[in-house]
Amino acid sequence: MSQSLEAYLILAALLFGIGTFGFLAKRNAIAMLMSIELMLNAVNLAIITFGAFTPELAAQASTIALFVIAVAAGEATVGLAIVIAIYRNRRTPLVDEYASMKE
Amino acid sequence: MELPETVPYLDWRWDDLVFLAMAGVMLGSALLVVLGRDIIRSALWLILSFAALAGFYGLLGSPFLAISQVLVYIGAIAVLILFAVMITSSKRGPAKLVFQRQWWAGGIAAILLVGLLITTVMLTDWPHNGTVYVADVQKIARTLFEDYLFAFEALGVLLLAAVIGGLYLAKRDDEMPETNNPRGAMRDEDQRS
Numbered sequence: 001m002s003q004s005l006e007a008y009l010i011l012a013a014l015l016f017g018i019g020t021f022g023f024l025a026k027r028n029a030i031a032m033l034m035s036i037e038l039m040l041n042a043v044n045l046a047i048i049t050f051g052a053f054t055p056e057l058a059a060q061a062s063t064i065a066l067f068v069i070a071v072a073a074g075e076a077t078v079g080l081a082i083v084i085a086i087y088r089n090r091r092t093p094l095v096d097e098y099a100s101m102k103e
Numbered sequence: 104m105e106l107p108e109t110v111p112y113l114d115w116r117w118d119d120l121v122f123l124a125m126a127g128v129m130l131g132s133a134l135l136v137v138l139g140r141d142i143i144r145s146a147l148w149l150i151l152s153f154a155a156l157a158g159f160y161g162l163l164g165s166p167f168l169a170i171s172q173v174l175v176y177i178g179a180i181a182v183l184i185l186f187a188v189m190i191t192s193s194k195r196g197p198a199k200l201v202f203q204r205q206w207w208a209g210g211i212a213a214i215l216l217v218g219l220l221i222t223t224v225m226l227t228d229w230p231h232n233g234t235v236y237v238a239d240v241q242k243i244a245r246t247l248f249e250d251y252l253f254a255f256e257a258l259g260v261l262l263l264a265a266v267i268g269g270l271y272l273a274k275r276d277d278e279m280p281e282t283n284n285p286r287g288a289m290r291d292e293d294q295r296s
Contacts, residue, residue, distance in 0.1 A: 024209025074265030
């Protein structure tokens, strides 16, 4: 099981699905960002899996996963800064109360 | 003390036992992140999920990635998220309703997506299967600093831009009206003294 590619890919798919549900269903903007991190982690797991089972691609897969981790760090920084900036204006982190563009 | 070849009574390899245990921990904590009511607890479960994923990287033969995962995700991103949670959580306590009204549509979409992905994975005949190769750290370094050098430098610029952008977005800009309006600034100083 730990030596079969399908098991890891199914695990990554399940993790991605959990992240998708959290992103679509949560009300809190920070919880949505946490779900995005889960999805990024799932993609990273899939990349590393492909690298681990294909010896010619092992180094490339690790490099790409490192890039994903670094970009995720930047995304978390800017995303949380945006949430805090909106929180200053609206005094709530709940996204369904950001309805000023609807009115 | 030597471990037996397989897990006693179950006839599994030890790697399989570790795989199943970590899969349970990772998926369980990810579910708790999404379904939990208290957002601080969600953030703490997220840390456990990151740690289990670092274990998977170790199992897949990339200890370097496992260490990066612990350093960047647990050390930096999780702490950043915890800070943001504590800044934005109000004193009234966590909101009663954690899901928005159309959460069921999101659930259906997520289940459809997972079904699609799993069918694709199962139906594809993967050419390389069965053996995990260990990634050589020296080879990773050669790839990173020779083949992908330009991307690496661009990533540095991107991270710098992210830091500056984050600071710009999150800084208080309520000093600006005070400079335009000296009376307001004076009143503010009176209150402070």
